[in-house]
Amino acid sequence: MNNQTIRMAVIAFAVVTLLAPFASTTTAQNTTSEKSSAKPTVILLHADWCGACKKLAPTMTELKEQYGDRLNFIELDVTNEETTRQASAKARELGIGKFFEANKKNSSLVAVVGAQGKILFHTHYSINRQGSFERATYVSAFDKALAQS
Secondary structure (H helix, E strand, O other): OOHHHHHHHHHHHHHHHHHHHHOOOOOHHHHHHHHHHHOOEEEEEEOOOOHHHHHHHHHHHHHHHHHOOOOEEEEEEOOOHHHHHHHHHHHHHHOOHHHHHHHOOOOOEEEEEOHHHOEEEEEEOOEOOOOOEOHHHHHHHHHHHHHHO
16 A cells, blocks of 8 residues: 555545544534534544644543533544544534634644634643643533633
8 A cells, every 4th residue: 555545545534533423324514513502522633743632632632521411522523634624614613613724724623613603711821830631621611611601
């Protein structure tokens, strides 16, 4: 296999993985809208080449485990043109297309989206003075979003 074929397979796998939680007998768009309106959604903009994204990943994995039953988590991959195009389509489905277009160059961005696509919180590369990601920043934002829903 050449690199192009492998890259396309990885992209296809990522798309299937991203959309799998929304698969049902209804359309993916309707299900996404229903899930998004039922509870706040955490949007993660990431890229495979992004060092900050790699540092953020363990914090987000931990928070997904902690909040996974109360928040939706969606990752939008901005690694390359193809994944960014797919992420843009997904953002439009979620009602945050304009927000995504304005921020798609900001890998390691975390946003919390409430009802009707309202942005409740967003930060890009939220770290403390020691260079660690501020878990408390995300916990506070997630708790506030839950209180508002």
